[in-house]
Amino acid sequence: MITESILAFNQVSKVYHRKNAEVTALKDLSFSLPPDSSTLVTGPSGAGKTSLIYLAGLIKTPSSGKICIKGVPTSDLDDSERSLMIRNEIGFIFRRANLLPYLNILENVMLPMSSPDEGKAGKLLEKAHVDKWDRFPRDMSPEEVQKVTLARSLVNDPAIVLADEPTAELDREATANFLELLGKIDATLLLTSSQSSLHNFFDKSYMLEYGVLRSYP
Amino acid sequence: MISLILRIPLFSIKEPYLFSIKNINIKTPNDVISGKNKISKKKSGLTLLNGRTSIFNYELVLMGIYTLSLKNLRRNRLRNLSTVLRISLGVIILLILVSSGLGISSFLEKSGPSSGKIGVQSSTTADNQSNLVSSAVNYINSFLGSSITENQFFSRLEGLLVNLVYLLDGLASVALLIGVLGIMNTMGFNLSERRREIGLLKCMGFTKREIFISCTLESGLLGFIGSIVGVIIGTLGIWLISVFFAPDLFNVLPLWLFVGTIAITTLLSLILGLYPAWFTSQIRVEEALLCDY
Numbered sequence: 001m002i003t004e005s006i007l008a009f010n011q012v013s014k015v016y017h018r019k020n021a022e023v024t025a026l027k028d029l030s031f032s033l034p035p036d037s038s039t040l041v042t043g044p045s046g047a048g049k050t051s052l053i054y055l056a057g058l059i060k061t062p063s064s065g066k067i068c069i070k071g072v073p074t075s076d077l078d079d080s081e082r083s084l085m086i087r088n089e090i091g092f093i094f095r096r097a098n099l100l101p102y103l104n105i106l107e108n109v110m111l112p113m114s115s116p117d118e119g120k121a122g123k124l125l126e127k128a129h130v131d132k133w134d135r136f137p138r139d140m141s142p143e144e145v146q147k148v149t150l151a152r153s154l155v156n157d158p159a160i161v162l163a164d165e166p167t168a169e170l171d172r173e174a175t176a177n178f179l180e181l182l183g184k185i186d187a188t189l190l191l192t193s194s195q196s197s198l199h200n201f202f203d204k205s206y207m208l209e210y211g212v213l214r215s216y217p
Numbered sequence: 218m219i220s221l222i223l224r225i226p227l228f229s230i231k232e233p234y235l236f237s238i239k240n241i242n243i244k245t246p247n248d249v250i251s252g253k254n255k256i257s258k259k260k261s262g263l264t265l266l267n268g269r270t271s272i273f274n275y276e277l278v279l280m281g282i283y284t285l286s287l288k289n290l291r292r293n294r295l296r297n298l299s300t301v302l303r304i305s306l307g308v309i310i311l312l313i314l315v316s317s318g319l320g321i322s323s324f325l326e327k328s329g330p331s332s333g334k335i336g337v338q339s340s341t342t343a344d345n346q347s348n349l350v351s352s353a354v355n356y357i358n359s360f361l362g363s364s365i366t367e368n369q370f371f372s373r374l375e376g377l378l379v380n381l382v383y384l385l386d387g388l389a390s391v392a393l394l395i396g397v398l399g400i401m402n403t404m405g406f407n408l409s410e411r412r413r414e415i416g417l418l419k420c421m422g423f424t425k426r427e428i429f430i431s432c433t434l435e436s437g438l439l440g441f442i443g444s445i446v447g448v449i450i451g452t453l454g455i456w457l458i459s460v461f462f463a464p465d466l467f468n469v470l471p472l473w474l475f476v477g478t479i480a481i482t483t484l485l486s487l488i489l490g491l492y493p494a495w496f497t498s499q500i501r502v503e504e505a506l507l508c509d510y
Binding site: 054057059060079080083084085086087088090092094097098100101102103111112116152156 | 281282285288289291292413414417419420421422423424425426502503506
């Protein structure tokens with residue numbers, strides 16, 4: 001069954017309860033991502049980008065509203081179903097320290113696989129232009145770490161890849177290389193960044209300010 | 218043995234392909250649906266990749282979250298080593314005390330019922346021994362002001378030795394427990410330094426249960442290694458004692474003592490690792506990802 005949108009937010013809000021105050025991180029977000037699209041969400045620090053990624057990735061639950069992944073309302077899932085959906089349908093790339101330091105490149109990529117397949121992991125690493133797979137994260141540049149993370153995020157053929165400021169610690173050239181790779185993946189991409197100049201690489205761009213999402217001009 | 222331990226929980230891996238949840242498109246082994254409805258087939262058998270030949274069934278044992286238990290032992294080496302040594306010391310003390318107790322028990326069994334005489338009876342020394350016992354009983358009676366007979370003396374001596382065996386067993390248990398208790402502390406430190414990694418594992422779709430089992434296995438492995446080292450050194454020590462001081466001692470020791478020591482130490486370690494493992498498995502992802510470690 002192929003649904004029309006891979007990820008759909010419907011009037012989603014996220015409110016954090018601090019000691020004596022409520023902080024609204026996201027306010028009535030509504031958008032949907034079609035299959036194989038790439039979407040950029042930009043915004044200043046503290047705008048709610050990470051909260052958006054956590055909500056889309058089932059790490060956090062919304063205070064109100066509805067999130068659907070491939071047509072399935074995520075609020076109906078219990079813990080094990082949520083984990084199963086994350087493993088099968090979602091790939092994560094974070095800003096830094098994405099790899100387990102005591103596993104080599106190949107082991108890191110194969111870790112989420114239910115049935116280890118070196119061939120598949122190897123192909124993904126080749127596509128990501130990463131060689132010498134017996135190296136450990138400490139021997140790799142930040143760009144290589146992100147490339148390996150990208151390969152790992154795709155290893156279970158996810159429907160959507162969520163990237164939370166993956167280029168924040170990369171220089172301009174490495175950022176361009178990495179975004180070029182992201183453009184080739186067979187999955188829907190949602191990427192957040194504080195750099196609005198990246199919008200040329202994406203099908204659609206949004207601006208997130210004070211928890212409100214606007215289409216990028 | 219290590220691989221055996223690692224194999225057991227692998228049967229309990231939640232195989233995503235075999236589960237169905239509500240309206241989600243479930244992946245089957247031969248049909249993996251991605252964003253582009255791509256079809257890919259699972260490989261099987263031998264593959265040659267990156268200069269290495271691998272057998273998938275073998276890798277199934279070696280890869281996955283449960284192998285992290287083994288790989289994690291390479292980290293915090295000094296801390297893990299001190300834990301292993303502490304457990305080994307506990308096991309050595311346990312073996313020595315329990316074997317001493319078994320030696321005494323064996324001695325008592327060979328001596329027959331309490332009405333008989335303790336010790337190896339030979340006709341040539343019987344008179345001398347009888348005189349010795351009589352003088353010992355007389356001395357005790359005069360010293361304590363009591364009036365016990367020789368039979369009562371033997372009976373009480375036997376009771377004393379039996380109590381000594383119990384005492385040795387008790388001391389052995391305490392020694393082992395003190396040795397193994399450190400594992401809780403070690404696992405607490407080890408796991409608290411891995412908060413971010415636990416968050417990453419959850420972001421890969423690993424369940425609380427899988428993380429819990431992996432962490433518990435790690436403490437079990439520490440206990441297992443410690444007990445193996447302890448049993449080897451302890452056995453060597455007992456053998457040396459038997460060579461120089463008590464020739465029959467080594468023959469008295471049953472195999473179950475060594476196997477049981479390993480099993481109990483590993484089991485205790487697993488039990489003591491339960492709380493740190495549970496605590497770790499409950500970490501919230503967003504909090505874990507905020508950590509620098």
